[in-house]
Amino acid sequence: MKLPAKLLEWRASIEKELGRLTGRTVWVVQLSASSFACGCTGITIFTAGLEMEEVEIFAPKITPTLREAAAELELDPEIIYASTIPGTSEVGSISLRDLCDECREDYMGVEEALPWSNTHILFIGEKT
Numbered sequence: 129m130k131l132p133a134k135l136l137e138w139r140a141s142i143e144k145e146l147g148r149l150t151g152r153t154v155w156v157v158q159l160s161a162s163s164f165a166c167g168c169t170g171i172t173i174f175t176a177g178l179e180m181e182e183v184e185i186f187a188p189k190i191t192p193t194l195r196e197a198a199a200e201l202e203l204d205p206e207i208i209y210a211s212t213i214p215g216t217s218e219v220g221s222i223s224l225r226d227l228c229d230e231c232r233e234d235y236m237g238v239e240e241a242l243p244w245s246n247t248h249i250l251f252i253g254e255k256t
């Protein structure tokens with residue numbers, strides 16, 4: 129399957145899974161393959177209607193779904209984190225990131241949260 133079709137498929141399936149877990153309507157407004165100037169690559173999932181509290185509660189269930197999606201896209205994320213829209217408790221995006229060497233130095237060893245207060249880490253791990 130080509131990349132655009134995969135992205136469409138995973139956007140829909142992640143939206144469905146988030147809805148199933150929360151028991152509410154959650155929108156995945158956009159799911160993007162991302163590349164960063166530093167060399168990181170990843171997937172960014174832009175959500176609407178999802179609360180950070182729900183991400184924290186459902187992290188053990190959401191994380192495998194996200195990692196599975198990433199594997200389908202041949203990405204092996206070392207870190208998955210959710211960020212709120214500043215000043216709110218609503219999640220704006222969930223990021224899956226395969227780190228470049230520089231960012232790996234910065235992020236690895238950070239257990240609880242990234243240096244930004246609006247971020248919650250769902251997964252951080254060694255490359256498989």
Ligand SMILES: [Zn+2]
Nearest residue numbers: 166168228231
């Ligand atoms: Zn980087």
